[in-house]
Amino acid sequence: MEEARVSMPSEREVEISRAFKAPKALVYRAYTEASLFRRWCGAHPGWSMPVCEMDVRVGGSFCWRWRNDEDDTEFGFFGVFQQVEPGERIVHTESFDPGGTGFGMGESVVAVTFSEVDGVTHVTTRITYASQQARDSAMQTGMTDGMELSYQLLDGVVSGESSRLEVEQRC
């Protein structure tokens, strides 16, 4: 399969598209059933996923948390499902929890669309942020950098700089 493609359809959006060699119904399940979801999204090397809860219905919420195998630092995402069209499309809000703070930063709206052609399922994820700055900040931080950020905060290495880091995160 061709690798993921990333585009920026507008100033506040980023779109990620990828095709999978599997029927749409199965791909949809892998995105919406917690037991399957954690097997790919929760399998980041060096990290476990102690919390992977998702109540996929309109108004239902989700909570994903990752924990570092070595020092137990955590970070996560949480949000609420706004649209659920089984097998076709899910839309949810999403906030980043940089670890143990219990509050979210920079709520975005994530729309995931599934379409199947000849046994190949195309998944398009469009994320809309509150501002261009919020989008760019999220793209620069990424999940891996989020992990590094947790490390830095934990280590206290950047205690003097932590406010700056938080501002970057919150944008």
Next chain:
Amino acid sequence: MNAAASEQLDAVFGALADPTRRAILTRLSRGEATVKELAEPFAMSQPAISKHLKLLERAGLVRVGQDAQRRPRRLVVEPLTEARACIERYRVEWEQHFKRLDGLLEELQRGPAQRRPKPKRVKQRSHLKQKK
């Protein structure tokens, strides 16, 4: 990434979001040009072009050349390279997830009877420890 670099990347993405500014950059990639020369192909006044140029300059994408009389503008490529690298890092991160999803989907379609043994999980990112 430090705050200054982050701010510059914001400015670059903002500058690239506009089609006129992208066209200006394309023109400058062929060589330096004055504001007047840049304005010609567009149905735009020189002040309007100057406004776009200011944004491009703020993003570090355009600089005023040596000639004090003509004040030609020229392209600075480095911020574009950095923006591209940022998008690529982001893309690779998603691709890593998707590769795992490929594996899961394959396994689910093969059925549980023929599951291959899971590859041993290798601990990575230990280099982070060295930063302490």
